[in-house]
Amino acid sequence: MQDIEITQDENLAIDALIVRHQRTPGALLPLLHAIQDNIGFVPESIYPKIAKALALSVAEVHGVVTFYHHFRTHKAGEHVVQICRAESCQAMGSEALEAHAKKCLGVDYHQTTADGQITLEPVYCLGNCALSPSVMVDDEIYGRVSSAELDALIAEARR
Amino acid sequence: MVTQVYIPRDSSALSVGAEKVASAIAAEAKRRGLEVQIIRNGSRGLYWLETMVEVATENGRVAYAPVKPSDIASLFEADFLNGKSHALCLGLTENLAWLKQQQRLTFARVGVIDPVSLEDYIAHDGYLGLTNALKLSGAEIVKTVTDSGLRGRGGAAFPTGIKWNTVLGCEAEQKYIVCNADEGDSGTYSDRMIMEGDPYVLIEGMTIAGVAVGATQGYIYLRSEYPHALATLNEAIANAEKAGYLGENILGSGKTFNLEVRRAAGAYVCGEETSLLESLEGKRGLVRFKPPLPAIEGLFGKPTVVNNVISLATVPIILDKGAQYYADYGMGRSRGTLPIQLAGNIKHGGLVELAFGATLRELLYDFGGGSASGRPIRAVQVGGPLGAFLPESQFDTPLDYEAFTQIWAVLGHGGIVAFDDTVDMAKMARYAFEFCAVESCGKCTPCRIGSTRGVEVIDKIISSKGKPEHAKTIQLVRDLSDTMLNGSLCALGGMTPYPVLSALNHFPQDFGLPATAEAGKA
């Protein structure tokens, strides 16, 4: 288990979020979302703190974090690029787009570029299936994306 | 005079530049000293024409599409603010054939109104259903929903009224209404369009459900891939609370209904209702054994209605216009309308709401305009990743739950994904297993192990083409599918054989078999 340092500020933010969510029914997912929204990931070092606040075991917290594709235990790059791999996008050439992205960025899925800028992730449907193939950069979806357009999106994100 | 200009805020419209179009129009109007009021509506569902800009004129709304930021100057030059002609002008929106040929009941307001404006919602017949429901007993509301013939639009097509009746009949100090907004199926986006384009209709439907069965708390379990839907829903819920449509003593009735959105976290299996409930309780999304049904022991062990977005969003019009009005649409045991989503390799992709009974061919060609690539459509997958692939010979099947069951296919959530003749169906079968392996919750062996084995077997089929062991590998995939069909706890493992076997049976040549082999056999 790799230990990841978090700053004092991040620690304080996490404490505040725990207090805010502690009494919510089924608090764990909302809390994990809040933490990831705030600091970008859910470090393993805070599992004990979460477990204690929600009266769970550390193993239960670990089990939940790892069950869901959305939660990450390591910091992502500055930007996350998700490429849709689902059927509708496949029908419109997403495989070529995936290959192009991996080649240009020099990374595979779940990896971050050497400059720490872009993390590449697969995604299974963005609900943009009438305008396939689709890509999501951070919180924005793009439709009918060609390789050239993907290059432009990545360049813009890097700027 | 202030001119009203409609520019969608729907995520698909945003995905092709609606935001840039909106700011360009605002900037150009300002530069020219013209007063415009920009209203961010949902999408009309003609996605190949996004960004569609509409201008309100005295004759009605005039559409211009597809608009790019580079078109803005010429639109102003042509005086589009007065509905004047331009190369992109499509005339009155209401006269567009694509919309005119539809029967929009659930989607009546989507694209028409400002989604977060409660006044707009009410001005377009919003909250008439709830107003009627508040005059009825719970049993009478449930009977109306049952009589309408509405069946679960999430895919399993279980009668909604009968489900509600089970919850109504349970004695409990707490009951819940849970909206399944996980919309995991590729090729589907109707739930998203409702949440982004008419969120109050979902809120109203859930409130009616709560009043009917005696539930005071509702949750919308929303997939994390839908940030815009999240923002729209939260804004609408806050407005509804402020205006007394949610919370305590709704419209002075003494009834309480609170509503909260919960974000999912990217697990397909959490769309399965019991996995969803586990997730809402803050746990891993492991599928529960049924029985007990969620209707009897659901969220936190309490009686719970779990319904899809479209099922719930259809309830208001049923309570407004009556059960018979809705039941008059449709065919056989499939009553009412289905919001169909055209996707994949299709020229005119978008939302088509029609009474049950239209054929796939009408949808693919009359509405869809054929493939986007211009090549022949070779296969369509209906009903998401767990749905069967259909060859051209089955394109005359009517959209009807029973008609699809008869040909060993599923209508599901109404998504239709088209593939042209460049598709490799063995690859699609492999993908179906791969998807199941990635998304399996791991609780039962046929799914957890079977899916990974399936990928290997398809690889063997491909690599052994023309060799003696080929026949054995084909038998292997059939046996494996049999095990998954019969031995899986939920439909993720249990339905993965649909895409796999339909691909094999209808497109045997892609698996190295003669073209005629076992065609049509399930």
Ligand SMILES: NC(=O)c1ccc[n+]([C@@H]2O[C@H](COP(=O)([O-])OP(=O)(O)OC[C@H]3O[C@@H](n4cnc5c(N)ncnc54)[C@H](O)[C@@H]3O)[C@@H](O)[C@H]2O)c1
């Ligand atoms: N929309 C999507 O994104 C998506 C994704 C994957 C699968 N699906 C669909 O899901 C379907 C399978 O769903 P399922 O496993 O929930 O089906 P199911 O047949 O087990 O259940 C259907 C619904 O009816 C309820 N029900 C059954 N009997 C009842 C009774 N007597 N009283 C009250 N309620 C009762 C169930 O609780 C459930 O809500 C598939 O057919 C597939 O099409 C949809």
Ligand SMILES: Cc1cc2nc3c(=O)[nH]c(=O)nc-3n(C[C@H](O)[C@H](O)[C@H](O)COP(=O)(O)O)c2cc1C
């Ligand atoms: C693997 C799997 C995924 C599912 N995903 C969804 C989904 O995303 N949305 C949905 O409404 N139903 C989904 N369902 C169906 C639900 O289990 C359930 O039948 C539905 O929410 C009931 O609502 P309805 O009766 O209104 O359709 C899924 C089922 C399975 C087996």
Ligand code: SF4
């Ligand atoms: S079939 Fe798959 S997803 Fe469903 S319960 Fe079994 S392991 Fe879990």
